[in-house]
Amino acid sequence: MTTRRDFLKAGALAGVSAGAAALLHRAAFAQAAAQTTPAARVFAPTVGNWRSFQITTTVEILKPAGTVQAWLPVASFSNPDWFKPGENTWTTNAKTAKMVRDARSGADMLHLAWAEGEPAPKVELVSRATSRDFAVDLTKPGKPAPLTAEERRRNTAATDLIPTDGIVKATSDKIVAGKASELEKVHAIFEWIVENTYRNAATRGCGIGDIAALLKSGDLGGKCADLNALFVGLVRAQGIAARDVYGLRVVPSRFGYKSLGANSEIVTKAQHCRAEVFLSDFGWTPMDPADVRKVVLEEPPGKLALDDPKVVAARKALFGSWEGNWFAYNTAHDVALPGFDGPHLGFLMYPQAVSAGSLLDCLDPDNFKYTIRAAEIAV
């Protein structure tokens, strides 16, 4: 068993070590969830205090065969406005374990390879980050630093599953017809997503994110990786920079929205991707139309109308703000897994592993197997 600590990103959490940090007592988690009753507060995040979180990913390959490898996403995303990645530490019986980056997509991950014949491949990865609620006042234009040419290229580019031509471009043009400013166009697309899509509870995981197929089918149901990818694609089709941010819900919503937070310390299935749009007068701006549809479907008592006050509040707030109860991994698309000569992934949000030469089902954590726990930590 080897234990390693990755200090490459430790600067963001200077002075924090595994020994110095203390997990908040489990009761604190429940207390946080109970602090706000559903009717207590209107959903309206503002720029908040920084909070520190720790997620612990445990992987045990149940039926190892041949050369077993695993790739666990870690935070490569950072935005000084609301998310700073911290250190990663791990304990494993793997033959090799190292932090790697897929250079083309920019995704960071812990790559492990076990000796052939290892009967019980296992790893525990602990990742930390700080995050806070964030909001952009869209009534007060500023002068943010413009994107570099490379940043603009990357965040307006088509990806394997997010084309920006064809039906995506045609649909986007139709939505923004008559809208002059960047902000008006993006708002029109946000509203279109809220009005025309739905969250499909039967979708596995967070969805596939094949947005051209989604549009062509006319059945605009899915989850965040579908609906926010569609939002990003429609925005990119206008030449406006946008990005999916893939991550994990870690703690409850402080506004009492059950649907917009992790409601248990077990967050194995709490993956969620958000979106950011770069507006020339405001910089990177939080947006999450998929979560508006999640509130519609899931917020008790469920299947809310669009004019329900909870939905109205979320719809308004999630165009320009969000809560920091979430851990960001990356904004990567078409991710290659280093050391594996297999297909690229549409995105990297779940643990991945190869056994007997083929990928395990990352959407089946019980048979994979992996678990993810989250906690707020005091520093």
Add this chain to the structure above:
Amino acid sequence: MVGSLPVRDVSGAVALALVLAAGPVLAAPALAEAERATPGLLSAVEGHPPAPALSLGALDGAPVALAAGDPPTIVHFFATWCAPCRTELPALADFVRLSGVRVLLVDVAEPADRIRRFFAEGTAGAAPGPVLLDQNRAAARGWGVSLLPASFVVISGRLVLAREGEVDWADPETRAAIRVAAPPPQKNQPKEAQGEQTR
């Protein structure tokens, strides 16, 4: 082998030209949650172009390649996450069982474990043919598939019939369309005429 499909004049029914890899079109009005598109008929592929190459590894079997000399074959692209795929597969299986037409299932971009479990759980019945693994979507792209499910009927190495979206395999016109496109060999006794088989 096609088998004895009901014989009907379907010349009008298959006159539609299918545009593969269609260019930009405006999105159809979004469907509400309960309003899924209904299954439809296969359409004639204009000009019967040569079928794109298809050579893939198979789930739990030897690699499969489609050859020009193969018997009439349905090439069916699907994925386990695709709701209409899940409803279509049992109907396709019934069609294959009754008609004897060969089918190659092509799963698009999913881990083998997931596909294996999907068929083992039986929610969409057993796989009616070999399941090929298009892990990097290259085959789907090569065949111009922009929507799942997608079905192609290949006869003598040429695309004859196709549909993106769910096919109504129980509709007699579907059977008739394939029957017209690929008459059965004279000497073969069709499965439908053999009656219920027991072993």
